[in-house]
Amino acid sequence: MSLLGGDTGSVARAAWLRRRARDLVGASALFAAAGIALAAGGHAQDAAAALAAAAAGAAAVGLLRSERRRELSLLVAAGRSDSPEARAFAAQLLSPARRRRLAAGLRRAARAGEPGLHELTHIRPERAYALHGELVELAAAFADESRAVRPESAALCRRLLCEPTLSPLYNASLPFEELERTLDEIRAGIGAPRSSPGGR
Numbered sequence: 001m002s003l004l005g006g007d008t009g010s011v012a013r014a015a016w017l018r019r020r021a022r023d024l025v026g027a028s029a030l031f032a033a034a035g036i037a038l039a040a041g042g043h044a045q046d047a048a049a050a051l052a053a054a055a056a057g058a059a060a061v062g063l064l065r066s067e068r069r070r071e072l073s074l075l076v077a078a079g080r081s082d083s084p085e086a087r088a089f090a091a092q093l094l095s096p097a098r099r100r101r102l103a104a105g106l107r108r109a110a111r112a113g114e115p116g117l118h119e120l121t122h123i124r125p126e127r128a129y130a131l132h133g134e135l136v137e138l139a140a141a142f143a144d145e146s147r148a149v150r151p152e153s154a155a156l157c158r159r160l161l162c163e164p165t166l167s168p169l170y171n172a173s174l175p176f177e178e179l180e181r182t183l184d185e186i187r188a189g190i191g192a193p194r195s196s197p198g199g200r
Contacts, residue, residue: 009074028057076155090151106139153189
């Protein structure tokens with residue numbers, strides 16, 4: 001398995017994950033309300049059980065939402081943004097806030113290849129060092145709102161930064177050349193900087 005090729009996501013699974021998370025939110029809220037009511041009535045043991053169930057439900061919701069984002073990233077990276085959910089996610093990825101987050105992630109990756117102590121990271125420092133210039137360049141491109149970015153590139157960049165098992169930036173068992181190809185694919189979907197007014 002790798003970031004390039006392979007699984008391209010499932011519209012049906014993304015929709016199921018959204019519905020499942022919504023249902024669990026409702027169930028967790030009911031357990032929380034019951035726990036509060038039981039506590040107010042002096043039923044401490046039952047209240048603790050209900051509140052524990054609410055906390056477990058909230059944790060499960062977080063996992064489902066994370067899995068849904070992964071599924072939507074697969075769809076968008078593969079150019080399959082034809083469903084309403086995938087289109088909405090693609091638009092989110094291209095928002096200024098999300099672009100800044102991707103840029104920050106790329107800058108962190110680049111810093112992992114610089115000499116000295118670094119924040120806790122599982123990024124392979126030898127790979128970040130070898131491609132330091134490319135990572136910095138891509139970070140600047142994502143941060144520059146004058147440059148158009150295709151949703152496929154933004155989604156692939158998110159996968160590179162957020163899926164350690166499949167990312168050649170983290171996983172040393174994946175060939176270094178795959179990291180180079182992934183960065184090339186991301187770069188291919190980024191437009192040139194716009195000339196400033198009056199610029200040459």
